[in-house]
Amino acid sequence: MFLQTLFTGLSVGGIYALMAVGYSLIFSILNFSNFAHGSVIMLGAYMGLGLASKFGLKLGFVVAGAMAGGGLLAVLNERLAYRKLRHRNAPSLYLMISAMGCSVFLENMVYVTIGSRFYAFPEFFTRRVVTFLGSSVSVMDLFALAFSLLAIGALGLFLARSRTGIAIRAGVCDMTMCSLMGVDTDRLVALVFLLAGALGGLAGTFMGVRYLVYPTMGWITNKAYIAAVIGGLGSLLGAIVGGVILGVVETFISAYVSSILRDVFSFTILIALLVCMPNGLFGKSMEERV
């Protein structure tokens, strides 16, 4: 029972981490909470679903398609809803309200056009499970966890080693200075949104496979946001650690205490952390840019 709960928690945590990285990445460079990320994830799931059920593609193509779609959507979102605000140096709160507007807009757009039906992905691994130390783990969960860690690892490597990655990290430190050094900040921000959106599309697909696809599934991303806050907004490592911690703790609470208390607990943690430790476990201290 204990090990089983732990494994479930880890696989939930892996998906949380994947989504939390998107929040953190954008927060680190633009210093605001991009609530539209949840909708990007949701639409990524729908794209994956469309590719899988309409065209009958294999898992690899589905994941690639959802990543590309999520990335493009996030770039478009930035272009239309944030860029003007960014150029005007608007307070980060305005960006957040705009993001909230996007999220409400996209979510209900899906309601109106696709409908509120719940869709299931076709089975990719026909419910196969492997037994490990007396507890069973589904192959899809293992695959999702491994692929999530791989994607986050690749992102970390990209940020640490590549020339563009260095530019992004420079932008995180000081956007103005970075642009004075000859970096095209608009392109830089677009790239960050592309990366975050691609991870979002990936997370959406895995979430859709694990649960179901429906318009309000972006709500689960509130949890991912909490995970990002636990780890410290803006920190990549923090997002992973926060995601795993939240996933495991939540699973244990719903297994041993009650599944109702689980959500209350998560939101209480969120408020407590914002009040007592707004920089989370690994975040840098950030003042509000006025």
Next chain:
Amino acid sequence: MSYILSITTLACINMIAVLGLAIFTGFTGLFSFGHAAFMGIGAYVSAILTYYYDVPFFLALACGVAASSAASLIIGVPTLRARLRSDYFAIAILGFGEALRVILENLSITNGARGLPGIAPYTTLPVVLLCLGLCVIVARNFLRSRYGAACIAVREDPVAAEMSGIHLFRTRLLSLALSAAYCGLSGGLLAHYLSFIQPVMFTLVQSTQILAAVIAGGLGSISGPLVASFLFVALPEALRVAQMWRLVAYGLILVLIMLFRPQGLLGHQEISRLFKRPAGEGH
């Protein structure tokens, strides 16, 4: 006729909540994605009192108002004292609202997610108009008082306001409690008008609708948000737009206003000012 009456009643109930958030967001400068939670508390407390305990309507309403004000202290005291970044504060209130919804959905006295049916329909248009009128008068007087001036000073520049001796924490908390009281009243009236309430009615969607009205109407105006909120309720009804399309529009409005006119349609002005030129001294 009864159709127009019911739209007007709903619009006026909504206006009370919008007025509350206008005091908090428009005049004190803090944003909230969770004020629907205060509506929910007002609705549930007053409905439970009249439903199970046969408490007189106005007493129940008053209890609902008191309860949502008290609840606002629970979330307001720690978050405002810690002086969170303004976006963290908005998120903290959002978390509070979501947590409240989960609790409401799992209590037995609230009948869980199925909702509370058969609440006595005490709310009538005259009652709503009376409440709305009182609320507008209270809001006007509050904003013209020392406290209101302190709120506006805090909105304009927290640091300068504090330097001139305004207690930031107390001013913000007072504004939050007052706005929560308005939302509580609105919720109580709504519950006794629809005679059915459900936790889903008081979530982020409702919060967004109130916030969209305040932002669209103008930060720092009372009449602007009132007009905007009336239009938000009446226009889609009149045009027979489906609920989903309304939400699509609210989302779009938030984005467009932020992009093109962040001060809202009226900005810092009142409607009466538009007809009275040249403008007198600033408020």
